[in-house]
Amino acid sequence: MRILVADDHKNTRLTLGTIMRRSGHEVETAGTGTAALQLLNSNRFDIVITDLRLGDIDGMEVLSRARANAPETEVIVITAFGTITSAVRAVKLGAYDYVTKPIQRDQILSIVSKIVEERHMRGKAQIGVAGSQDVQEFIGQNEKIRELLELVDRVAQVDVPVLIVGESGTGKELIARRIHQLSPRRDKHFVAINCGALPENLQESELFGHRKGSFTGAIEEKKGLLEEAGGGTVLLDEIAEMSQSTQVKLLRALQDGEIRPVGSNEVTYMKCRVIASTNKILSKLVEAGKFRDDLLFRLNVMQIEIPPLRERIDDVPLLVEHFVGLYNSVYSKAVSSVTPDGILRLQKNSWAGNVRELKNCIERAVFLCKTSFIDIQDLPLQPSSPPLEPSQKLLKEQEKILILEILRKHQWNQKRAAAALGIGETTLWRKIKKYGLAKAPQSL
Numbered sequence: 296m297r298i299l300v301a302d303d304h305k306n307t308r309l310t311l312g313t314i315m316r317r318s319g320h321e322v323e324t325a326g327t328g329t330a331a332l333q334l335l336n337s338n339r340f341d342i343v344i345t346d347l348r349l350g351d352i353d354g355m356e357v358l359s360r361a362r363a364n365a366p367e368t369e370v371i372v373i374t375a376f377g378t379i380t381s382a383v384r385a386v387k388l389g390a391y392d393y394v395t396k397p398i399q400r401d402q403i404l405s406i407v408s409k410i411v412e413e414r415h416m417r418g419k420a421q422i423g424v425a426g427s428q429d430v431q432e433f434i435g436q437n438e439k440i441r442e443l444l445e446l447v448d449r450v451a452q453v454d455v456p457v458l459i460v461g462e463s464g465t466g467k468e469l470i471a472r473r474i475h476q477l478s479p480r481r482d483k484h485f486v487a488i489n490c491g492a493l494p495e496n497l498q499e500s501e502l503f504g505h506r507k508g509s510f511t512g513a514i515e516e517k518k519g520l521l522e523e524a525g526g527g528t529v530l531l532d533e534i535a536e537m538s539q540s541t542q543v544k545l546l547r548a549l550q551d552g553e554i555r556p557v558g559s560n561e562v563t564y565m566k567c568r569v570i571a572s573t574n575k576i577l578s579k580l581v582e583a584g585k586f587r588d589d590l591l592f593r594l595n596v597m598q599i600e601i602p603p604l605r606e607r608i609d610d611v612p613l614l615v616e617h618f619v620g621l622y623n624s625v626y627s628k629a630v631s632s633v634t635p636d637g638i639l640r641l642q643k644n645s646w647a648g649n650v651r652e653l654k655n656c657i658e659r660a661v662f663l664c665k666t667s668f669i670d671i672q673d674l675p676l677q678p679s680s681p682p683l684e685p686s687q688k689l690l691k692e693q694e695k696i697l698i699l700e701i702l703r704k705h706q707w708n709q710k711r712a713a714a715a716l717g718i719g720e721t722t723l724w725r726k727i728k729k730y731g732l733a734k735a736p737q738s739l
Contacts, residue, residue: 296320296341296411301331301357302373303350307398311344314400315407316625317662328352335360340368342410344403347374347385355388362389369410373398433469434617437607443470443599450597451477456549458534458594459572461601464651467572468530470599475528480568483527486520491533498541500557503548509558522554524567534571534594535580542587549593569594604646604653611642612697614650618657619669630661632701633669634716635694640671668716695730698723702732 300311308324325331328349343361347354372385375396451474504519580586705711713723
């Protein structure tokens with residue numbers, strides 16, 4: 296979510312901004328009502344959190360302007376001077392909620408999470424033309440990843456359904472976007488739909504559309520997302536959560552290319568390519584009678600399986616480097632690296648949440664880091680994750696390469712190199728001796 300925090304108290308702005316950023320949201324802050332209105336005029340926000348008293352302009356004005364500019368924007372009003380009258384007025388003006396100070400972290404996060412959940416429940420998929428974007432980056436040099444990307448790049452050119460399987464957090468949507476961006480459909484829409492976030496009774500309506508009056512709450516005609524995508528690509532994420540009735544309708548659409556909106560006898564034709572993804576074994580769901588075998592055959596024309604992080608542990612240093620750079624930018628930090636001991640510890644973790652868990656781990660480490668490097672004590676690893684034992688030979692080779700790289704970067708100044716690595720000079724000297732590292736002779 297893109298969130299605007301407007302409050303004339305600096306500490307409140309900083310606190311709320313930090314809470315929201317650490318929860319993965321993009322945040323802008325304003326210390327006055329005028330500044331808030333300027334941001335609202337030039338930006339789109341999903342959520343506005345505004346104090347009722349902003350000094351120059353009343354928070355109610357910010358609420359009214361936010362709702363007028365973008366009716367889908369949700370506004371949370373906060374105040375230290377809460378009254379029944381002001382609460383009722385805020386709600387009448389369209390406020391999502393009304394919170395009195397002191398603000399409790401869990402309370403405000405709960406409200407924001409509820410807004411996010413409701414957005415997904417309404418099936419508001421993110422639709423965007425991907426033609427102007429770079430090909431989606433999938434970081435890794437492991438042999439399995441090289442083979443995976445080679446297959447993905449070939450599959451992208453063949454206009455058939457694709458089933459992407461893999462554990463949660465492995466990057467299934469990244470792969471789906473890469474397929475779209477390398478395909479002839481790259482200049483069309485890419486639509487990602489989370490089937491697990493749609494209530495069963497709304498799945499058909501969101502995917503296929505509905506006619507006005509076809510069910511309670513259908514106050515106007517609505518196009519389904521399969522039609523909305525046009526000639527682009529639709530990702531049906533968490534396909535295993537699709538209801539049986541919607542499975543039947545999807546099967547018909549894949550077989551005959553026909554889309555029939557709820558409450559209509561008219562048929563439109565599907566032009567989009569369908570990619571499905573799941574972290575479950577669909578064949579077992581078929582055996583249990585929870586997933587149609589004929590739909591599985593239709594979706595599984597080409598299958599792409601993404602390996603879990605524990606099977607490509609040698610990619611951890613690359614991923615760490617990428618995430619450190621990313622969160623240096625997000626939090627305006629200057630963390631140079633993770634120490635060799637820190638990398639070794641990360642490679643020993645089991646990573647049940649895969650790359651997503653590693654990303655969250657590095658985000659917290661960068662945010663909390665007080666020096667220029669991250670060491671073991673800075674890594675918020677879950678104690679419940681049993682460590683793996685990667686090849687000691689591989690780990691030693693990686694440590695040797697890292698030390699040599701840092702030494703060269705600092706022109707073999709061992710004091711500066713040790714500081715960059717986060718180890719003592721004596722420890723560095725021992726490792727140089729252990730690995731037989733030597734400075735190349737200068738040419739005369």
